[in-house]
Structure formats: C-alpha cells, structure tokens
Amino acid sequence: MKNKYSIFSIIKNAFSYHENWEKAWKDPVPKKEYDAIIIGGGGHGLATAYYLAKKHSMKNIAIVEKGWIGGGNTGRNTTIIRSNYLWDASAGLYDHALKIWENLSQELNYNVMFSQRGVMNLAHNLQDVRDLKRRTHANRLNGIDAVYLNTEQVKRFCPIINTSSDIRYPVLGGTLQRRAGTARHDAVAWGYARGADEMGVDIIQNCEVKGIKRNGDSVEGIETTKGFIKTNKIGVVAAGHSSVIANMAGLKLPLESKPLQALVSEPVKPIIDTVVMSNAVHAYVSQSDKGELVIGAGTDDYVSYSQKGSHDIVEGTLSAILELYPIFSRMRMLRQWGGIVDICPDASPIISKTSIKGLYFNCGWGTGGFKATPGSGDLFAHTIANDEPHKLNAAFNINRFISGDLVDEHGAAAVAH
Amino acid sequence: MFLINCPFCGEREQSEFKAGGEAHIVRPKQPTELSDDEWAEYLFMRKNIKGIQFERWNHIHGCRKWFNIVRDTSNDEIKAVYKMGKKPPLV
Numbered sequence: 001m002k003n004k005y006s007i008f009s010i011i012k013n014a015f016s017y018h019e020n021w022e023k024a025w026k027d028p029v030p031k032k033e034y035d036a037i038i039i040g041g042g043g044h045g046l047a048t049a050y051y052l053a054k055k056h057s058m059k060n061i062a063i064v065e066k067g068w069i070g071g072g073n074t075g076r077n078t079t080i081i082r083s084n085y086l087w088d089a090s091a092g093l094y095d096h097a098l099k100i101w102e103n104l105s106q107e108l109n110y111n112v113m114f115s116q117r118g119v120m121n122l123a124h125n126l127q128d129v130r131d132l133k134r135r136t137h138a139n140r141l142n143g144i145d146a147v148y149l150n151t152e153q154v155k156r157f158c159p160i161i162n163t164s165s166d167i168r169y170p171v172l173g174g175t176l177q178r179r180a181g182t183a184r185h186d187a188v189a190w191g192y193a194r195g196a197d198e199m200g201v202d203i204i205q206n207c208e209v210k211g212i213k214r215n216g217d218s219v220e221g222i223e224t225t226k227g228f229i230k231t232n233k234i235g236v237v238a239a240g241h242s243s244v245i246a247n248m249a250g251l252k253l254p255l256e257s258k259p260l261q262a263l264v265s266e267p268v269k270p271i272i273d274t275v276v277m278s279n280a281v282h283a284y285v286s287q288s289d290k291g292e293l294v295i296g297a298g299t300d301d302y303v304s305y306s307q308k309g310s311h312d313i314v315e316g317t318l319s320a321i322l323e324l325y326p327i328f329s330r331m332r333m334l335r336q337w338g339g340i341v342d343i344c345p346d347a348s349p350i351i352s353k354t355s356i357k358g359l360y361f362n363c364g365w366g367t368g369g370f371k372a373t374p375g376s377g378d379l380f381a382h383t384i385a386n387d388e389p390h391k392l393n394a395a396f397n398i399n400r401f402i403s404g405d406l407v408d409e410h411g412a413a414a415v416a417h
Numbered sequence: 418m419f420l421i422n423c424p425f426c427g428e429r430e431q432s433e434f435k436a437g438g439e440a441h442i443v444r445p446k447q448p449t450e451l452s453d454d455e456w457a458e459y460l461f462m463r464k465n466i467k468g469i470q471f472e473r474w475n476h477i478h479g480c481r482k483w484f485n486i487v488r489d490t491s492n493d494e495i496k497a498v499y500k501m502g503k504k505p506p507l508v
Contacts, residue, residue, distance in 0.1 A: 241467070243467075247464075254461035301436040302431075302436035303470060308418075310431060345461050402454055404453070
C-alpha cells in the first residue's frame with residue numbers, strides 16, 4: 001500500500017528535505033507472460049491498465065512503452081477538456097469522461113489540477129452561428145450544459161477578445177460549456193501510473209514493440225526490444241503509431257497520421273481565465289497555471305511521423321490570434337513542438353475489438369484525445385475484459401467504416417478539437 | 418516543412434502544395450459489384466506507412482497540376498517525384 005499524499009505527508013517529508021519520498025511506480029523486468037498487455041504508456045494506456053486492475057480484477061497486466069510514460073501526445077497536447085459534441089454517441093462518450101474528471105484527483109489521490117474554467121467556442125459567420133446553436137440544443141437534449149452567447153456576452157465573459165465588427169472574421173457569438181476546462185497533462189499520466197502500479201500493474205518503459213505474434217486468428221504475444229512476452233490479450237493505445245502496430249499484426253486501419261503543433265509563450269500575469277476556441281479561423285488559447293499562453297495550431301495535411309510540422313501552420317494560427325487578441329501582439333513565444341495524431345475519416349475515435357481474437361484497438365482520437373483520457377481508459381478496459389464493448393463505446397467500433405454508420409464529428413471537432 | 422520539386426514549375430516550398438493522400442489507389446472498375454468490405458477498403462483503409470510512402474500532391478498555389486512523390490514519412494525526405502500515369506520508380 002502506497003503512502004497517501006496529503007498536507008501531512010508533505011510536512012513529514014520536509015523533515016528529511018524531501019529526499020525520501022517513496023517511488024511513485026517501480027521499474028520492473030518484464031515477466032514471461034501476462035493476462036493482458038497494453039501497448040502505449042500514455043494517458044489512455046495507463047488509464048486502461050488502471051481500470052482493468054481496479055474494476056475488472058485483472059492484476060497480471062503490463063504496459064509497454066517505447067519511451068517514457070506520458071512522453072508522447074499526453075505531454076504535447078493543449079489540455080482542453082470538454083464534452084459539447086453534436087451526436088448522441090459522442091456526447092455519451094465525452095461526458096462519461098468529463099464526469100470521471102470531476103472526481104479524478106480524489107480517486108487517484110493525485111492532484112491532476114482539473115480546472116473547470118469553461119470553454120467558449122466562437123462563431124465568425126452565419127453558418128457558424130447556426131451550427132453552434134444547433135450544437136447547443138443537441139447538447140442540452142443530452143444533458144450536457146451549454147449556453148449560446150451573443151457578441152456582448154462573449155465580450156463580458158472574456159474581455160480581451162476583439163469583438164469589433166471591423167475585423168476580417170468578426171465575432172458573431174459563441175457557445176459556452178462551464179463544466180469544461182483544463183487539467184495538468186503530466187499529472188494525469190503520473191496519477192494513473194501510480195494507481196496502476198499500486199494494484200500490481202507492471203509499467204515497462206524503454207521497451208519498443210517490434211512484432212505481434214499470431215496463431216491463426218488469435219494473438220500469442222509480442223516481440224519487444226526486451227524479448228518476447230506471452231499474452232492472449234493485447235490492447236493497442238499507440239496514438240500516431242497505431243497503424244505501425246496494426247501492420248505488425250497484418251491489419252489495416254482507416255487512419256492517417258499527421259503532425260499537429262502547439263506552442264506556449266513566455267509566462268505572464270493572469271490575463272485569460274478560460275479557454276477560447278475558434279474553429280473558423282483556427283485559433284485556440286488558454287493560460288497555464290505557470291502563466292504561459294497555451295496555443296494550439298492545426299494539423300498539416302500530409303502523413304508524417306517526423307514530430308514536426310510546417311511553419312505556415314503556426315503563422316496562420318498566430319495571425320488569427322493577433323486579430324482576435326490585439327493585446328498579445330508583443331508576446332514572445334517560448335517553445336513550439338509537434339505531435340503525431342491519428343485521424344479517422346469521421347473525426348471520431350475507434351475503441352474496438354478487431355477481426356483478430358485478443359487484439360483490441362483504442363485509436364483515431366485525432367486532434368482531441370486528451371479530454372477523453374479517463375473515459376477512454378474505462379471503456380477500453382471494459383471492452384478488453386469482457387471481449388465486448390460497453391454500450392457507451394459500441395458506436396465506436398471499427399466495423400462502422402464497413403456498415404457506413406459513421407459518427408461524423410467534423411463540426412464539433414474540426415481541427416480545433 | 419520541406420521543399421518539393423514540382424515536375425512542371427521546379428522547386429517550391431511545401432506550403433504551395435496540397436497533399437492528396439496515398440497514391441495508386443485504383444477506383445473500382447465496377448462499383449455496382451462491390452461488397453461493403455471492398456467499399457470500406459477503397460474509401461477508408463490506408464497504409465499510413467512510417468517509412469517510404471507513395472503519395473499524390475497538387476501544386477495548388479502554382480500550376481495546379483497533380484503529380485506523385487515518394488517520401489520517407491519518418492523524416493519527410495523526398496526520394497523521387499514523378500508524373501501522373503507514370504510507373505512508380507524503384508526506391
């Protein structure tokens with residue numbers, strides 16, 4: 001049993017100069033065989049292992065991660081959490097996650113710094129207005145909080161936005177989800193890792209998967225840089241590299257992996273206390289607790305695994321930011337980076353069994369998977385443990401690309417997820 | 418960000434071009450005969466290769482012509498450029 005984190009544990013450890021904190025997770029040597037193996041030690045993978053152990057009593061499980069946990073897209077996203085999606089299936093999926101977020105710090109005994117500061121989506125043309133009003137109504141029918149704001153209300157909620165009618169794409173209104181917000185992305189990975197480790201999950205880092213061993217139509221194990229590991233259940237949560245793993249098993253997925261960029265500014269005093277997103281001009285911005293502006297840019301339109309995007313994408317985003325927030329014109333950007341996101345044709349994820357027995361995929365989150373981390377892990381764990389999807393992820397099966405029963409969320413997701 | 422050698426205009430910045438996805442996906446000759454599985458394969462399933470990929474590009478801010486390139490998607494290095502209808506080069 002791990003020591004509980006609390007104000008008292010901080011005081012107690014202060015006496016030993018914080019040099020004797022217990023390790024949050026171990027560094028185990030892989031066993032010969034596991035009941036289930038999760039490929040990918042990001043937030044979704046760690047959450048999957050955590051819920052497999054917690055809710056489905058599977059203790060002999062491992063996570064294999066080619067780098068370090070939380071070092072991929074979990075550590076590269078802009079940490080936005082919301083659930084105001086258009087269709088019923090997506091509303092169910094993302095709001096399930098949001099409800100877990102609301103109590104996650106307590107559940108994990110780890111401060112994930114979840115902050116319900118609200119997310120505002122702006123409308124810049126008449127079609128945006130119609131779409132956002134429709135989405136607001138759809139959200140409310142699904143029990144998700146959403147309000148439509150006119151231009152004055154947008155200005156009142158976030159005074160630094162330029163609501164002048166003279167700008168190229170004037171702000172005609174917006175929607176607001178007050179329960180939405182942000183969380184500390186690293187803490188989510190670390191919190192789930194600590195919780196999973198406590199229940200006996202082996203977190204194996206610096207271990208790259210090189211092959212998937214099949215016996216006819218079922219899986220037998222994985223070849224890794226640390227040797228062969230036997231298992232008959234494999235959950236793949238490899239984000240941008242999902243197709244690479246799928247190819248090892250002789251499977252093809254409806255995914256394209258593309259660079260997505262983000263950037264942060266130098267830290268400044270609090271200036272924006274919410275998250276503002278604009279799909280039409282592609283600009284979204286929030287402020288981290290350190291004071292940096294966190295800005296999300298768009299995806300490039302070509303397949304790439306290089307973890308770097310094009311300069312013109314960043315330029316386009318920043319010019320839109322400057323028109324909407326003239327106050328930021330003298331801000332200096334501190335860091336810029338790219339991650340590789342796996343995008344489905346309908347901009348919705350896949351949480352599904354496959355045609356190969358014992359092989360499960362959780363992928364296709366595209367540009368907006370972070371918000372779903374707890375819900376995705378919970379539902380994927382259910383799917384792996386029962387070999388059947390939960391009713392909340394049944395619509396996100398891989399066969400929808402054959403049946404044509406797509407969950408088209410381009411409107412709610414677009415590039416600004 | 419990289420440069421692309423358009424077979425019609427010469428070397429230009431990638432931002433002048435639009436990526437058109439995986440090349441050499443042949444449109445089914447008899448669409449009415451196709452099963453749902455075959456449609457899914459044609460419409461949605463992609464190789465999404467990490468490594469050498471054959472793909473289509475369009476010089477939208479230039480000559481507006483389509484052509485093919487061979488690119489290593491792990492580092493964005495372009496190995497070859499060839500015109501539409503030509504056989505893919507051996508790389």
